Amino acid sequence: MSDAVTTRRSRRQSRGPYGRLGSALNELDDRVGVAKGGRSFLDKIFPDHWSFMLGEIALYSFVVVLVTGVFLTLYYVPSQALVTYHGSYLPLDGTSMTEAYASTVNLSFAVRAGLLMRQMHHWSADIFIGAIVVHMARVFFTGAFRKPRELNWTIGVTLLTLAIVNGFLGYSLPDDLVSGTGIRIAYSIILSVPLVGTYLAFFIFGGNFPGTAVIPRFFILHVLIVPALIVGLVGAHLFLLVRQKHTQFPGEGRTERNVVGSPMFPVFMAKTTGFMLIVAGVTALLGAFAQINPIWQFGPYEAARISYAVQPDWYMAFLDGALRIFPSWSFHSFGYTIPFEVTIPAVVFPGLLFGLAYAWPAIERRVTHDDALHNLLDRPSSRPKRTAAGVAVLAMLSMLFIASSTDVIANFFHVSLNTVLWTMRILVLVSPFVAYPIGYFIAKEIHATRGGGRRKTVNVVERTASGEYVATPAPAYGDDVPTELAPTPVPTFITPPEAVPPTDPGTRTVDR
């Protein structure tokens, strides 16, 4: 027993104080020099504010999208060749359909866990895009896009664009009746581009709609090209994040020159890994209990058929709404046509919207003449104009979102389609102008309120013997007293004391 202990001890001593792992790290450091950078990476501080989790939701749902997507590629067949279905889903037995559709039906019924993976893929795609939007709103309303982080804002807007594009491409892959109609609409939108529209459409689709190239081309874009771009940009996004360090809200001990929070290892790593598991878990639960895109009910795509409740995925709805409410103003002149009724709502409008998003940091800088570096965040209330502008855009987008279901609204409320149409037209145009002042004044009010967000302390009113009233503020509530300690640098534990002279904490001599 004691023998074993001694050998173990001597072995440990020969390995140095950190045992096997420690000596492995030393070996690695000898060759690639990981210690210094690795140490500061482990000490990297992450601010503990809930709103910083939004980006994490986006990241982790993208991980789920990737994993489930790889599963789908193993069974999905990207081909428009016609087959007659004789699979396990009997209502479609004997139907002629493309291999793409047949393989997606098969994925749903014949592949073990296939339906779950399909539904998880679709849910996580929707969550991915939703999380990007909310994350972007957080960055916008807190001014996190200001210098030095404009580049990361630009990358973020590009990521949102790519995510929406890839969502549309993926949605098209099953080649069912609903998604096929979506492709038809996309084709017509491309066709509407002045001058080059017909060429663009013919090159993208390999000919007139539908052609035989759409599904294979969309497939390779969807599973390789766009995801590769997204992965690369996510990498750049995170690299910049690490390099520039997080922003933080102002508060106790927080300055422009520091970051306060939890260290990467182990606290943040535990929390974020746990959070990833939660995101994946919730997605799986949604995949289990909330049906999404039951393509077997829609039937295969046939160009001359149409289903009645045609509605795209949620992130496309604002475009659909814009197309619905825009008037039928086609422009004809000099023997040419510009289909304004399509070009403006579906090409120009999203172009302006994303252009505005790209340009916002520059616009704001031009207005404020603020050239300083910012690491402390704004509270939305302290920048009423910016906040109001964001609210105005969101209000308009929400109205467009609602406008994508004019027919449903008309049926539901038993009003004429015409009434709904005009109501939505007016709401879309008016909402930003109503939302702006409301946002502005609410922000100003909140900003003017002292200690907003904290409970007010009670004033105790007493009547003295002489009949006088005296008000004395009661002491603060126990949990309103800041419990946070003053921030301190991440401590390092080392073997005492001879290994490291305390005056030189960063270095360590390695015996060779």
Place this chain on the structure above:
Amino acid sequence: MSQMSEHRTPVSIQGLAADDPHLAPAARHPRLVERVIALNFVVGLVLVIGFGACYWVNAAPWTLGATMGGGLFFLGVGLVAWGKYLMPRGPFVEERHPLASAAVERDAFAAAIVERGGGVVKRRKVLGGLLGGGLGAFGIVALFPLLRSLGPLPKGTLFHTDWRSGTYAVDQTGRRVSVGELAIGSIMTVFPEGLENTDRGQAVDQTVLIRISNENFVTQKGRETWAPQGYLAYSKLCTHLGCPVGLYEQQLQLLVCPCHQSMFNATNGAIPEFGPAPRPLPQLPLYIDAQGYIRAQSDYHEPVGPGFWERS
């Protein structure tokens, strides 16, 4: 264990004592929290194993999702709680170091690019120009095959359909449509014979046939012969974005596109009455031959479907 503690007495070299409150867990009752976390992990573990079991026996899809989702969820909650309540509560701080380099280094960097590069290139302007020209030309030349191979040129394809003078109208199965086919007020989708099963027949030539009355029906001036015995034919491609105009509102005699609710009046040449569609649906001139079959007099007189630049 004893050696461990002997060797690893925590000594902070950055001024924190081992019993510093920053290192204490955030939880007020760490023991309790630990138990709750353990419970989460156990439930997670059981569910994850259950997932394996469900997969093994090929249970219903929802059981797979429920066990996997639940398992990951509980493991995740436990791990988050561990990080949040049992690990050093902090807060910790890290200094930011300015990203910008010292002025000297910036100058040196800029100088290296401008002076060194500029010097070399400026002295050999012609070489630089030739190289740039060659690479630029390659870029442009390479762009053409890259784009051009992607698909055919549009040429006239968007201007014509496959309806010709004398083409029989057939239904989805290829059966010729004859005059007794439709009751008044009903509609069907027809295709040019022989193309009913092709992509082009389906996507471009699709035509909606309406029986609107018993007599020749005139929708507009100049179309006196187009709708014999009340058989009217319109392109089924919505002029908005090309969805099939699949609905017929019989009372109002409106063709309705379900995509964005454009409505076309069947009686007057499908002039849009509502919605974003800018143009009437093109009308196909029909005749009824001696055997009573419905046939086209010619192609449509204008391009079908949504608008595009070259369309006049």
